[in-house]
Amino acid sequence: MISRRFLAGTAVAGTTAALAAPAIAQTAPEIRWRMASSFPRSLDTIYGAGEYVAKRVGVLTDGKFQIRAFPAGELVPGLQVADAVQAGTVECAHTASYYFTGKDPTFAFDGAVPFGLNMRQNNAWLTQGGGRDVMKEFFAGYNIVSIPAGNTGAQMGGWFRKEIKTVKDLEGLKFRIAGIAGSVMQKLGVIPQQIAGGDIYPSLEKGTIDAAEWVGPYDDEKLGFNRVAPFYYYPGFWEGSLNLSFYVNKAKMEELPPLYREVLESACRDSTIETIAKYDVQNPAALRRLVAAGTQLRPFPREVMQACYKAAFELYDQIADQNPNFKKVYEHWRAFRETQYGWFRVTEYSFDQFVYFMYGQELQQQPPRR
Template sequence: MIRRRLLAGGAVAGTTALAASLSAPAIAQTAPEVRWRLASSFPRSLDTIWGAGEHVAKRVAALTDNKFQIRAFPAGELVPGLQVADAVQNGTVECAHTAAYYFVGKDPTFAFDGAVPFGLNMRQTNAWLQQGGGRDVMKEFFAGYNMVSIPAGNTGAQMGGWFRKEIKTVQDLNGLKFRVGGFAGNVLQKLGVVPQQIAGGDIYPALEKGTIDAAEWIGPYDDEKLGFNRVAPFYYYPGWWEGCLNLSLFVNKAKYEELPPLYREVLESACRDATIETMAKYDVQNPAALRRLIAAGTQLRPFPREVMLASYKAAFELYDETAARNPTFKKVFDHWRAFREVQYGWFRVAENSFDQFVYSMYGQEAQTRR
């Protein structure tokens, strides 16, 4: 009897110890502790775009039982928002969350990692980067800057921005001081615009003081937070320079290569999750924000077709001019353009025809309800 009790007790104790061992995360037993700092290009007040970088940090910690921690800092706390690429390249910080097209002054090829005029929408961009060879063709380019770039968020299609005066013809763009990011500034320069690249947190005072005549950021939700409607009445669409904006996690190449393979996969997974979450949040928040802006007096305007056609022509002229003098740009552009042609052929058949029909029916239903 006593012997049976002792054996039973030992079995219970052994089972309990085994269960405790199995329930403890395996990563906690073998993985090293890693501490990184993330410099963001965005202010903390923009919970969507800043939040994508913060989301990456939280997911990495959660998936590694806090063994791999990334502390996110908003623009300006470690380095200015438009200098985060330099900070990653020289190892001042391990990583940055940013929009790659901010750095086209270094090389216009950066734009393909973010957004280019009259380019791909969110799904097409995601397809190019994740499955269509886009990241592969950009890998060598980023290695030249001592960085690895991982897609980590997306805004979807953007608005065309806030203007103090109406834009009716191409001539109305001449001399216009316009805050606009990336390669689009070079395109608009061909049409007489004076492009200004200003970090998100600095746009409002520049627009309010008249230092600039117009500004674009992202879309209704963020633009409302930044208060642009208080200083510019006309809100134009579409943002033809950003059929979407892919956000990126720039990682110092040496630091990335030091990571255990498991941590690299965790980082990739967290970034993919941030892309889904950011797009979903914008899709929920933008419609309501646009309604509020219009109710408060914002005057919604489409860009005139004349302006759209001139911009399209200028964009592809500039692509060809840039490719002729920059072999790296040409290599990526040729790959991107070939992918774009195939995607457009497919999306015209299914996606666009479906969208056009259901949106036209929605318009008729809305008229009936009135």
């Protein structure tokens, strides 16, 4: 039999809960932000990573803190979102930091560096390994707070009109490639072109460029690159993973109530998990469709990759000698990379190498399809 004392206590608790919710709602301010994306709306995964943050923030604050997402070009051009956040033209943006290496090559470490970290390693460096902390001072100089918000994983090497068999084949190649990777390829004779996602297809179709890299099969198929370039190369060694960033104007971030800041951070963390999962689900099927439609899949020759590896680390050393910001972050990043590579070679690489070898053996033993 339920006692009257228990019922009375339950009634009081229920009353308290009923009063608490309106009290919190009354004290929480209503905030409206605009988010400028570097990506077109048609790319539901990479553009969707920023859109996810905006929606999640609204849900977690019961609509009190709303962020409205705008695709590239609607508020500002996709490659100018950092300027817009810095100036306070918009409160926030969703982008890839390596787009802004023309301002300072240090931006690359917040996005992707050739022959750098894979997705797990990059996430570990930024969130637990001190990477975000060491980048914080750098971004403060641009009036920006950067929060990891999405990741593509390892990318493809891009679409080429002609085969790449030797390093010499890179000479004079007009290649759409973003960030510091363009400077690496330039050392080998490539003419790098930084072009926003929505403008790549017409440039490749008209022959303004000879090759283009974007993300991977799912996004590349949507943009139709297979219709204008037959050779699809892998891997995108300049992007062992690409961290996507949610930029916030520093003053606007400081104005946020602590609860809203934590909500924003949480939404960005969730976006990273959601985005990489979407790519891992969508890319395999998209690659099969592309190959079935006639795409010629090619690995970069080892000679090409080795030459690019050498050029990359020569470039980093050169920049570090001249740029204190770059040197500070590079030394931290490289030390972390060494510890991660040492660990991953022991177990992750050994496991992956064995199971993929066995999978290859199984495929060879299967009867041919009719």
